[in-house]
Amino acid sequence: MAFISSGYNPEKPMEGRITDIGPQHYAQFYPPVIARNKGKWLYHEIIEPGVLVHVAESGEKVYTVRVGAARLMSITHIREICEIADKHCGGHLRFTTRNNVEFMVETEEAMKALRDDLASRKFDGGSKKFPVGGTGAGISNIVHTQGWVHCHTPATDASGPVKAIMDEVFEDFQSMRLPAPVRISLACCINMCGAVHCSDIGVVGIHRKPPMIDHAWTDQLCEIPLAVASCPTAAVRPTKVELDGKKVNSIAIKNERCMYCGNCYTMCPALPISDGEGDGCVIMVGGKVSNRISMPKFSKVVVAYIPNEAPRWPTLTNTIKHIIEVYSENAMKYERLGDWAERIGWERFFQLTGLEFTHHLIDDFRDPAYYTWRQSTQFKF
Amino acid sequence: MAEVSFQGKTFEVDEDGFLLRFDEWCPEWVEYVKESEGIAEITEDHQKIIDFLQDYYRKNGIAPMVRILSKNTGFKLKQVYELFPSGPGKGACKMAGLPKPTGCV
Numbered sequence: 001m002a003f004i005s006s007g008y009n010p011e012k013p014m015e016g017r018i019t020d021i022g023p024q025h026y027a028q029f030y031p032p033v034i035a036r037n038k039g040k041w042l043y044h045e046i047i048e049p050g051v052l053v054h055v056a057e058s059g060e061k062v063y064t065v066r067v068g069a070a071r072l073m074s075i076t077h078i079r080e081i082c083e084i085a086d087k088h089c090g091g092h093l094r095f096t097t098r099n100n101v102e103f104m105v106e107t108e109e110a111m112k113a114l115r116d117d118l119a120s121r122k123f124d125g126g127s128k129k130f131p132v133g134g135t136g137a138g139i140s141n142i143v144h145t146q147g148w149v150h151c152h153t154p155a156t157d158a159s160g161p162v163k164a165i166m167d168e169v170f171e172d173f174q175s176m177r178l179p180a181p182v183r184i185s186l187a188c189c190i191n192m193c194g195a196v197h198c199s200d201i202g203v204v205g206i207h208r209k210p211p212m213i214d215h216a217w218t219d220q221l222c223e224i225p226l227a228v229a230s231c232p233t234a235a236v237r238p239t240k241v242e243l244d245g246k247k248v249n250s251i252a253i254k255n256e257r258c259m260y261c262g263n264c265y266t267m268c269p270a271l272p273i274s275d276g277e278g279d280g281c282v283i284m285v286g287g288k289v290s291n292r293i294s295m296p297k298f299s300k301v302v303v304a305y306i307p308n309e310a311p312r313w314p315t316l317t318n319t320i321k322h323i324i325e326v327y328s329e330n331a332m333k334y335e336r337l338g339d340w341a342e343r344i345g346w347e348r349f350f351q352l353t354g355l356e357f358t359h360h361l362i363d364d365f366r367d368p369a370y371y372t373w374r375q376s377t378q379f380k381f
Numbered sequence: 382m383a384e385v386s387f388q389g390k391t392f393e394v395d396e397d398g399f400l401l402r403f404d405e406w407c408p409e410w411v412e413y414v415k416e417s418e419g420i421a422e423i424t425e426d427h428q429k430i431i432d433f434l435q436d437y438y439r440k441n442g443i444a445p446m447v448r449i450l451s452k453n454t455g456f457k458l459k460q461v462y463e464l465f466p467s468g469p470g471k472g473a474c475k476m477a478g479l480p481k482p483t484g485c486v
Contacts, residue, residue: 013419
């Protein structure tokens with residue numbers, strides 16, 4: 001396509017430049033009923049999975065229909081969302097913090113028409129474009145990351161496994177049968193962008209081999225002290241190596257100290273670490289961010305390694321499904337997965353789920369590891 | 382890897398226009414880069430920042446933190462941006478021939 005200028009002049013880049021204007025004010029995009037009743041809501045109800053109603057002091061109601069979204073979406077898809085909003089909601093809509101889409105209307109009839117319209121739309125492959133759900137004690141969207149779509153440090157994909165997992169647990173997106181909401185998150189490396197460290201179920205991509213060292217380029221492309229300081233176990237140190245008869249500054253890695261976090265590759269492009277067979281996922285469970293009943297918790301590693309099995313990750317999805325099933329059969333009402341596991345004891349969690357307890361799961365990172373061991377005789381056989 | 386020629390010199394650069402080797406830096410490089418970085422003329426102030434970045438890199442093996450750059454050169458971050466519209470990383474470090482900034486940028 002031919003070049004079409006937006007009016008920007010590369011000869012004078014600072015001319016007519018607008019900066020620091022921030023985002024648009026959110027009130028500009030309120031549906032009228034929201035604008036009128038802001039700060040005056042009395043109560044709300046979940047009418048059915050994916051449909052909420054909020055009632056204001058004035059008696060006005062707003063019905064919200066929540067639909068799943070793939071997060072990664074085309075402008076065509078966004079235009080279809082806009083078309084629906086134009087048709088039913090006066091052009092208004094919103095995205096949730098789990099990347100679902102919410103359409104709001106003022107009457108029950110309009111809500112029903114909207115809900116049925118949304119539920120009827122499908123992609124050519126057959127998947128639902130706008131599955132209604134994600135409310136109450138079910139499984140809402142999966143907070144996830146870039147994976148092989150865009151990032152350079154992933155150990156697994158994001159969009160692929162998320163689609164595979166949501167297909168497996170789809171019924172729980174459209175129902176509210178669980179003891180409490182189950183939040184699933186996925187991060188494709190241990191940078192843990194997103195929410196895996198504080199989710200009921202977290203999936204994290206991991207490596208199992210130390211980085212390769214491109215000696216020819218380490219001193220050229222990298223600031224070596226940064227790579228040294230990036231290592232949590234101090235496995236990285238500067239060194240000189242002989243390369244084609246020349247001494248060059250480079251990096252040495254103590255493999256027995258390396259736990260393959262990949263931080264040094266983040267800082268230094270000459271230390272690539274990704275590996276087809278070595279890479280895979282860990283599963284963490286039991287995290288939460290809310291303060292309800294118990295304090296917020298970190299999720300804990302319960303499965304040390306599951307291989308990458310593109311495109312459907314069957315072992316990963318089956319394990320997650322199984323954990324959810326055991327949790328929903330055993331936990332009490334309002335009990336989040338972490339609350340349940342802590343109440344029955346982690347040894348019972350492993351027994352009930354049948355997950356293998358391997359030495360990888362025992363914390364060995366610095367002094368705090370000690371506090372994760374059992375300094376008590378209280379345990380169940 | 383791409384190679385660019387300018388005033389009789391050739392430079393090996395990456396896709397973002399950073400020099401692949403600090404040793405290949407020469408004053409012509411600054412002349413070559415300044416246009417793409419939105420700089421009309423290299424003033425003494427520009428030179429002062431470039432010189433400091435290079436000294437610091439030779440001595441420490443890393444680029445200085447922004448606060449150290451400001452404290453040593455006396456330029457507030459705002460002034461650094463006035464001199465180098467792309468900022469200290471993409472603008473000044475590139476012109477000084479330092480390696481491309483890494484991490485979650």
